[in-house]
Amino acid sequence: MIAPDPLTPEGAAVIDLHEQLEDLEERTGEWPGADVVDLLGTWLAEFDFTRAPAAARWVAGNVWVLRRQDRHEDEVTLWADETSALASLAQHARSNWDNVEGGDGIPASPPASDRRAVDLYYGPRDERGDEDYWLYVDDIGRLASTVPAPDGFLFPDGASCARANSAAVFHPMIGPDDEGLPAIETGGVLVFAYLDADMQAVRVSVDLDTADEQVVRADGTIPLHVEVGSATVFSAGARRVPAQSRPGLMRRLIRRVRRMCWWRGD
Incomplete structure (x- = not known):
């Protein structure tokens, strides 16, 4: 209620x-x-x-924001993770190491550690002069309309989705020599989740070629919303509908x- x-x-x-x-x-x-x-x-x-109706704001992922400022420029760049942003900042520090070389506790050559190089180059925040930086994570927002799609497309309702989900099929690999990959099939959509030795990562891929026609819009696209943990990493075509209640x-x-x-x- x-x-x-x-x-x-x-x-x-x-x-x-x-x-x-x-x-x-x-x-x-x-x-x-x-x-x-x-x-x-x-x-x-x-x-x-x-x-x-006002569009609903969804979090469609997050990004690391790096702002670097000195006497000549005020630059803002976006990064997929903190490690990459810090590496970029360390690269700038190493290329300008002669600005701090010879200072108290500053070695002649920048250290190999990105964090250490950044800390030595910029020093304590309350002692920084012309150069400074800010590094923080922020959400990527996306406005999603709550009104029906202009082409009249209607995604399957709750009962239809429940039936499709209950009929989901798991396609396992048949032994280590199987050339296929493990996948779950729901509504004709195949989601592969596997360990990829070449990429040295857990890899997730989605195959939409065999999706049921009920989830395909008139333009051939399919509403897709992908989450990792509690973070939305991709969202396209998703549209929140009002909660159903008695x-x-x-x-x-x-x-x-x-x-x-x-x-x-x-």
Whole structure:
């Protein structure tokens, strides 16, 4: 059941209407039709139904942001991981090592460790002069529309998705000499997850060529949302829909109002 959030304008409005109707019923012992109409008219006037629904913000991954500043430039670069960003910063430090060489505790040659090279080159933050840097991780946002796709495409509903998920098939390798790869098949989509000795990594690949037509849009693309842990690393075509729930306050209100005999003026 939906629980209105009083911290949102919509939730606060629903709670306010509920309280007004409860007060009306306490005073009159019923819901007089004319009074309810007046309450609903005033309440609905607070909403703006002319605007398009606001797009929902999703986190579509994250990135390491490196900002490096000196007397000549203020540069911002983006990196997939902290190690790569630090290596880039260390490369700059080593190429300008003569700026700090000869200082207290500074060796003649930069150290091999990227972290050590950066720490020695820039020094303590409160003692830095013309040169400084900032390195931090930040989310990559993506706005996803909550309205239906313009081409009329409808992704399978909850029941259809549950049936497809329950029919998922695992395709294992048949021994170490099998030239195939382990994969799970759901809705015709093949997801391979395996250890790749050439890349020295756990590798995940998705094959969409055999996807069921129900998940393929008119332009041939397929909505895809990929997460690793709690982080979204890829999202394209995904569209969040309102949460489904059992009839709540507003549906009960509508049903009750419809049952009223408006022509009697109750």
